[in-house]
Amino acid sequence: xxxxxxxxxxxxxxxxxxxxxxxxxxxxxxxxxxxxxxxxxxxxxxxxxxxxxxxxxxxxxxxxxxxxxxxxxxxxxxxxxxxxxxxxxxx
Amino acid sequence: xxxxxxxxxxxxxxxxxxxxxxxxxxxxxxxxxxxxxxxxxxxxxxxxxxxxxxxxxxxxxxxxxxxxxxxxxxxxxxxxxxxxxxxxxxxxxxxxxxxxxxxxxxxxxxxxxxxxxxxxxxxxxxxxxxxxxxxxxxxxxxxxxxxxxxxxxxxxxxxxxxxxxxxxxxxxxxxxxxxxxxxxxxxxxxxxxxxxxxxxxxxxxxxxxxxxxxxx
Numbered sequence: 001x002x003x004x005x006x007x008x009x010x011x012x013x014x015x016x017x018x019x020x021x022x023x024x025x026x027x028x029x030x031x032x033x034x035x036x037x038x039x040x041x042x043x044x045x046x047x048x049x050x051x052x053x054x055x056x057x058x059x060x061x062x063x064x065x066x067x068x069x070x071x072x073x074x075x076x077x078x079x080x081x082x083x084x085x086x087x088x089x090x091x
Numbered sequence: 092x093x094x095x096x097x098x099x100x101x102x103x104x105x106x107x108x109x110x111x112x113x114x115x116x117x118x119x120x121x122x123x124x125x126x127x128x129x130x131x132x133x134x135x136x137x138x139x140x141x142x143x144x145x146x147x148x149x150x151x152x153x154x155x156x157x158x159x160x161x162x163x164x165x166x167x168x169x170x171x172x173x174x175x176x177x178x179x180x181x182x183x184x185x186x187x188x189x190x191x192x193x194x195x196x197x198x199x200x201x202x203x204x205x206x207x208x209x210x211x212x213x214x215x216x217x218x219x220x221x222x223x224x225x226x227x228x229x230x231x232x233x234x235x236x237x238x239x240x241x242x243x244x245x246x247x248x249x250x251x252x253x254x255x256x257x258x259x260x261x262x263x264x265x266x267x268x269x270x271x272x273x274x275x276x277x278x279x280x281x282x283x284x285x286x287x288x289x290x291x292x293x294x295x296x297x298x299x300x301x302x303x304x305x306x307x
Contacts, residue, residue: 004205004208004209005201005205005208006291006295008295008298008299008302009201009204009205011302012197012201013198013201016194016198048302048303050302070301071298071301071302074297074298074301075197075298076193076194076197078291078294078297078298079197079200079201079204079291080096080193080196080197080200081096081290082096082200082287082290082291083095083096083097083099083100083103083200084095084096085099
């Protein structure tokens with residue numbers, strides 16, 4: 001997903017993608033980030049305990065923890081709530 | 092909650108898609124209309140200066156045609172940019188069929204918000220360009236339909252070419268109406284999505300709290 005996104009939207013994207021172990025390259029490609037910002041986002045999520053680093057052979061993969069579920073569920077409900085009201089744009 | 096959110100999101104995307112398609116069609120019509128008048132005026136200009144024929148070109152018509160052609164090109168390019176993003180979202184939504192998982196719906200909503208953020212200024216410009224395009228095509232229709240115009244102390248007199256006036260008037264009226272309707276729908280769409288961006292900003296405090304950013 002590209003385009004102008006908020007940090008919260010990027011966190012959500014990373015956490016949802018990392019439900020299964022993912023490589024750093026896979027994450028930055030999927031979330032359309034450059035490696036510098038990708039590292040910053042991942043470092044933050046690892047520090048807060050939303051993602052853990054898993055060693056697979058000589059590779060490091062990132063996996064979302066159970067705590068991530070709380071954030072992703074809240075995020076989804078807030079965004080879907082935008083469409084709770086009757087359609088506001090209609091022809 | 093998910094079902095109704097999905098139905099509403101789908102409906103909004105479909106309606107906005109129709110508005111952008113209508114915009115592309117009418118932008119192309121305004122551009123073509125402007126170019127055809129420019130070509131006609133260029134021929135008149137050539138005949139006025141290079142042959143013995145007494146043909147006069149109209150600088151006013153030429154100017155309006157030029158503005159219409161340029162507005163049409165700008166209108167077309169901006170419409171296409173907005174259209175591409177909406178089309179991709181609409182195609183992905185349709186590709187999922189009737190059953191759209193929560194996560195996929197949230198992703199599409201995020202994509203639409205992101206697309207709107209990227210094109211916010213463009214959509215605002217489009218509201219103005221649509222209005223200008225409509226006004227230009229209407230003026231062009233009136234100017235081309237006039238066969239003779241004279242302003243004197245006694246008043247204003249003009250004659251119109253009956254063969255030209257009906258198709259021109261119908262075309263220009265149609266384009267003007269569609270432009271104004273587009274402008275209206277674009278402003279409504281922009282207002283709705285601006286409100287949504289505000290709502291998202293308000294709920295960011297909760298997300299921030301959940302992510303424990305304050306305790307960082």
